[in-house]
Amino acid sequence: MAFPNAVDSSQELLDPQSHVWNLIYNYISSMSLKSAIQLGIPDAIHKHNNPITLSQLADALSINKAKSHALFRLMRILVHFKIFDKVNISNDEDEDEEEAYSLTRASRLLVRDEPLSFTPLALVAIDAIMVDPFHHMAEWFKDASPTPFFTRNGINMWEFGANDEGWNKLFNEGMSSDSQFVSSILVKECKHVFEGLKSVVDVGGGNGVVAKAVAGAFPGLKCVVLDLPQVVAGLEGSENLRFVGGDMFEFIPPADAVILKWIIHNWSEEDCVRILKKCKEAIGGGKVIIVDMVVDYEKQEQNAIQTQLCFDVLMMTVMAGKERTEKEWADLFSSAGFQNYKITPILGLRSVIEVFP
Numbered sequence: 001m002a003f004p005n006a007v008d009s010s011q012e013l014l015d016p017q018s019h020v021w022n023l024i025y026n027y028i029s030s031m032s033l034k035s036a037i038q039l040g041i042p043d044a045i046h047k048h049n050n051p052i053t054l055s056q057l058a059d060a061l062s063i064n065k066a067k068s069h070a071l072f073r074l075m076r077i078l079v080h081f082k083i084f085d086k087v088n089i090s091n092d093e094d095e096d097e098e099e100a101y102s103l104t105r106a107s108r109l110l111v112r113d114e115p116l117s118f119t120p121l122a123l124v125a126i127d128a129i130m131v132d133p134f135h136h137m138a139e140w141f142k143d144a145s146p147t148p149f150f151t152r153n154g155i156n157m158w159e160f161g162a163n164d165e166g167w168n169k170l171f172n173e174g175m176s177s178d179s180q181f182v183s184s185i186l187v188k189e190c191k192h193v194f195e196g197l198k199s200v201v202d203v204g205g206g207n208g209v210v211a212k213a214v215a216g217a218f219p220g221l222k223c224v225v226l227d228l229p230q231v232v233a234g235l236e237g238s239e240n241l242r243f244v245g246g247d248m249f250e251f252i253p254p255a256d257a258v259i260l261k262w263i264i265h266n267w268s269e270e271d272c273v274r275i276l277k278k279c280k281e282a283i284g285g286g287k288v289i290i291v292d293m294v295v296d297y298e299k300q301e302q303n304a305i306q307t308q309l310c311f312d313v314l315m316m317t318v319m320a321g322k323e324r325t326e327k328e329w330a331d332l333f334s335s336a337g338f339q340n341y342k343i344t345p346i347l348g349l350r351s352v353i354e355v356f357p
């Protein structure tokens with residue numbers, strides 16, 4: 001039986017099949033990366049100090065020798081995705097060359113001892129429990145739940161974290177590793193954002209990584225971290241840093257500035273206006289410092305748009321949040337009574353947005 005739309009050649013079938021298969025099986029790239037991180041491959045290569053051969057890598061990881069070729073195939077896909085490099089080495093003059101693996105700038109950031117490592121974030125994002133809500137997205141489109149996370153678990157993400165210490169720890173460690181990464185750039189490239197401030201509150205500041213970095217870079221600055229009680233429980237402050245357990249929808253301690261890193265994208269327009277109005281009460285004539293994505297579907301390069309779109313669906317799935325375009329940000333600020341804002345695209349996929357009452 002002929003296809004409804006006459007197909008001139010098989011290629012007109014095979015090309016779309018290849019395109020859809022690429023998307024269907026893309027999760028295997030993430031799972032291969034997860035396996036490499038769990039096995040400690042970046043750490044083993046780093047520790048070896050030189051490019052490492054497959055057999056040296058298998059020995060370093062105590063991998064069953066019968067699975068050496070499987071390790072070769074895992075490394076092959078990760079070299080394809082430029083997570084690792086493959087080079088040819090020879091130990092002395094007459095010996096044949098042998099293939100070996102080295103780190104790239106990407107995998108160097110997955111070495112656990114690397115101060116800016118975002119391995120904890122990677123393990124949060126691809127953790128089996130974390131990914132589970134995505135299997136309920138289609139169901140969610142037809143139910144009354146606020147998110148697929150709620151459809152799957154019957155409670156929202158923060159309540160889930162309050163009830164599951166292990167999940168809460170995993171999530172907060174993931175966030176902290178990203179904050180370590182972002183803070184290193186913030187205090188180096190964005191000093192002007194903090195200069196002149198006498199006090200700052202990091203709202204939803206988690207384990208306090210950003211606040212600690214800012215407090216360290218600006219010793220005269222009084223820093224407060226406001227987060228849920230289960231997040232700040234037991235966390236020690238310092239001379240110019242203290243932790244406060246509370247609810248940002250109820251009260252934000254007064255300060256010259258409020259930091260909101262990866263907060264606004266967690267929430268709906270309505271909740272964001274509530275948060276920003278509380279921030280406005282807290283800062284008086286000061287400012288809000290937001291670290292989040294500003295999505296530009298036209299101007300950005302394809303990889304950045306793809307990652308930002310994935311984050312947008314992630315926020316829809318876990319938190320009823322979203323990633324926003326500049327116009328959406330501007331509308332939000334206006335609805336919350338702010339008069340002006342300045343976007344500094346200094347963090348790659350994310351920007352620093354200063355908002356003024």
Ligand SMILES: C[S@@+](CC[C@H](N)C(=O)[O-])C[C@H]1O[C@@H](n2cnc3c(N)ncnc32)[C@H](O)[C@@H]1O
Binds near residue numbers: 158204226231266
């Ligand atoms: C995505 S995490 C970002 C954490 C941190 N700002 C960072 O970027 O690493 C969102 C944070 O908001 C906190 N949070 C959620 N609801 C909150 C509320 N009602 N009041 C204060 N903090 C809240 C969470 O506990 C979590 O630490």
Ligand SMILES: O=c1cc(-c2ccc(O)c(O)c2)oc2c(O)c(O)ccc12
Binds near residue numbers: 121131157262265
């Ligand atoms: O990488 C992240 C992952 C998640 C996350 C949470 C629960 C899940 O079930 C899940 O599949 C993913 O949440 C984030 C978030 O809320 C942010 O604000 C920023 C980054 C992340």
